[in-house]
Amino acid sequence: MTASHQPLLTVRGLGKRFGGFTALDGIDIDLRAGERLGLIGPNGSGKSTFVNCLAGDISGHSGSVTFDGASFAGLAPHRRTWNGLSRTFQLPRPFASLSVFENVTVPLRFAGKGGAPRGAVDERARECLELVGLAAKAGKSPRDLTQVDLRKLELARALAPRPRLLVSDEAMAGLSNSEVDQILALLMQVNATGTAIIMIEHIMRAVTAFSERLVVFVAGRKIADGEPRAVLATPEVEAAYLGN
Ligand SMILES: Nc1ncnc2c1ncn2[C@@H]1O[C@H](COP(=O)(O)OP(=O)(O)OP(=O)(O)O)[C@@H](O)[C@H]1O
Ligand SMILES: [Mg+2]
Structure with missing residues (x-):
């Protein structure tokens, strides 16, 4: 397999527990170079925990994270950044x-x-x-x-x-419509230069405008992964995420 066919990011069986609470359970995700992926799910479904595991900001997860063909196991956050993965924090600090x-x-x-x-x-x-x-x-x-x-x-x-992969964790929350459009345009501009982006967001019009593919987390599990309109139309997603 040549490098160009290899996924940029491969996540297999990712799990994270906080004491007796399972925040992530068996997450498998592949991402290609340059892809725009939307990641949605209700509050507390594990989206930020997923980013924290990818970026190395929390340790002690199960499963594997492979970036550009190499394991991230045991790598400090700044080393992951050198290798091409950057994240934003939900609460800017x-x-x-x-x-x-x-x-x-x-x-x-x-x-x-x-x-x-x-x-x-x-x-x-x-x-x-x-x-x-x-x-x-x-x-x-x-x-x-x-x-x-x-x-x-x-x-x-x-x-x-x-970065070759930017993970944006709710960069639009609490902003006005025109401010949301500014951030959306910025992310599209960054992606146009070849940077893959995982956009975590609750603002659905931004998610649908942005995403080539959509993943849905509910209670720490991935319940859907595919073409955004098809994903949003599945009964599981409607019931678990949009329906309540
Ligand atoms: N450090 C921690 N210690 C204990 N529990 C945690 C910790 N971090 C997250 N959790 C719990 O794990 C679950 C997932 O949290 P997470 O922040 O990943 O959700 P989220 O999908 O990002 O939610 P939101 O949309 O509100 O940002 C929640 O129940 C949360 O309370
Ligand atoms: Mg979050």
Whole structure:
């Protein structure tokens, strides 16, 4: 099999328990390079836990995560970022004592391969702030940003290391319609350069506009995976997710 036919991400039998509670149970997912996947499910269905397992932000899961043909087992989060997987956090948590600009340089300075030169770090940070539309606010404190700008900063930080897979965890929650459209356009623009994206979102019009494929989690299990309209029309999804 050549590299181009190999999935970018292969997840097999992923399980996660918190004490006696099963948050994820036997998740299998494949993702191709450049794919746009929507991941939906009710509150508490395990979506963020899934991202945390992929990114290495929580340990002690069962099953396997393979990225670009290599196992992620035992790799620290920053090593996964070097290898090409970046995630955003559902609740943005920038360093409040650093400027917007400095926040974007952090993943480049501390997670970069062997310490990138200062000039290259600064140039990449500027590029990312330009991309998300925050260039004019580079010198501000994150404390002075609006909610949509905090989401954009979170995306700029995740995009800085040039991921091949970006996992966006509810980057649109609580935003106005026009702000949702801005984030949607940004994710489409990033995807157009070849970056695969898993978009976790509750806003259905954004999910359907974005997704080439849709996966549905209910109570830690994957109950559907396929073409979005077909997935949304299945009785299991209607009953478990949309019907209540
Ligand atoms: N660190 C933890 N310790 C204990 N339980 C946890 C922990 N993290 C998540 N859980 C539980 O695991 C389940 C899945 O949570 P998760 O955050 O993955 O859901 P989600 O699908 O992202 O929900 P939402 O749409 O509300 O963001 C929930 O019942 C949650 O309370
Ligand atoms: Mg979540």
